[in-house]
Amino acid sequence: MRDWIETSAGPLPPSMQGVTLRRRAPQAMLRHDVVDISGYQENVIERIRQLQPARLEIPWIISFGEPFAIRIGEASRPAIMGGSFVAGLVAGPALIESGGGGACISVSFTPSGARRFFDLPMSEIAGGMVRAEDLLGNAVAALRERLGAERDWERRLDIVEAFLASRLLAMARTGTPATWAYERLWQSHGMERIEAIASQLGWSRKHLAARFRDEIGLSPKTVAQMMRFNHALAHARRQTCGWAELAGLCGYADQAHLVRDFNRFSGGSPTAWGNRLAL
16 A cells, blocks of 8 residues: 655655656636646556545546545545546545556636536535436536546646536636635635635625525635635745744744644644655
8 A cells, every 4th residue: 555645746756666747737718717737647556545635625426447446534444436527626635546547637717617617506515425416417428538548648648638618618607706705715815814804705704604505505704714825834844943933933823723723634743744745
């Protein structure tokens, strides 16, 4: 069994030899909705286990290889997912296991981009996974068939990017107060006061929370905590300072609060996370 903690940036660690990851930034017209498009392929004889910290992206997986066993958040057992599926936001890590023969393309959407692309509130899939066919219909099977027949990975990424562009350009882009509130939190790495954002909208905090949760999938408070955690995670990857200094830099009251969020969102303490990253 090979263990790998997802870093979301940079090269794969030595423990993932035999795994190829291709990442592509989307074309300019898609960047408000799509974070990146990735091709992932395993060619190993061991099972692989990946621990992914909580992220503020909605992944759409299009698989051509062995199925993945995925446990998200506080689920007691993994779900076996093959084919094509979408995972909603969850305030916790994801544990992903595969048999060494996994192969897929992953599209990472922003919450507003996923809402637009799949044409549904993100509250409907938050904390869970759903078959992409249930959201997009027969187009998914046709796309998978076309991708399966193509052997060149760059060409596969081209096909998926064209599919994304075709659908998104046909969908109206409508800004909402909840989307605006999300962007305000994003720009401040989750540190702007939610009461201040609600006040600027002329809403109560309770009303903002209800609208925000419906569209984004989680409450503004939880999303702000995840943003702050991911901001800390980005600094930790660069190893620019110690944990206590990092806590202050990222808006935590003290190191204990940083440790709490690491346990909640990454499945372990900052030290444990750092040790696994070094493997």
